[in-house]
Amino acid sequence: MRVAPVTTSLRTAGATVWLTGLPSAGKTTLAFALADQLRASGRDVEILDGDEIRTYLSAGLGFSREDRDTHVRRIGYVAELLARHGVLVLVPVIAPYADTRDEVRARHAAQGTPHLQVHLSTPVEVCADRDVKGLYAKAARGEISHMTGIDDPYEVPADPDLRLDTSTHDLQGSVSALLDLLAGRNLL
Ligand SMILES: Nc1ncnc2c1ncn2[C@@H]1O[C@H](COP(=O)(O)OP(=O)(O)OP(=O)(O)O)[C@@H](O)[C@H]1O
Ligand SMILES: [Mg+2]
Structure with a gap:
């Protein structure tokens, strides 16, 4: 007897992993290290880094609350x-405001992503x-303002899926803590 071909997709589910935290907290470093390991095991991974996005998709946006919210949205x-299309998306972006982070989370939930x-x-x-970028020193010297965690808000997430102190x-x-989180949610 011939067995009917399996028609359901066996592709691993995609997911967004948003790494939020203060400047120099380790978001970018961790995202790239995690991406290297995931790609080595064959996953499709993309990194949407805040700095890179600001030179393209968010070019022209500044650091007011409104602009930061637009950037995060x-x-x-x-x-x-x-x-939604199976990519594991790593997002090393400060995202200082809880409301805007929640909006992004809700949008994913609404789509079942x-x-x-x-x-x-x-x-x-x-x-x-x-x-890493000399921004804390510049803020201390009064050369820049709106520095997250210094003279601009950082709203600490109340209920993250994982809290990790890279110090x-x-x-x-x-990286292992993140891999464990992904494995625990069947996302590896
Ligand atoms: N466990 C760790 N995870 C990540 N980074 C670490 C860790 N331990 C030390 N570091 C160091 O901390 C620094 C983090 O810098 P990084 O640019 O990744 O921060 P960031 O959160 O992306 O900051 P920004 O918001 O300014 O982009 C790097 O120099 C990195 O080598
Ligand atoms: Mg960074």
């Missing part, structure tokens, strides 16, 4: 589209010490 929209929120809770003192986990430990 645009990224959320693109992330959901990609995730998995969304995980990861809060990199690295303390501000550690972030300021790392100061107490090394990079591989942080």
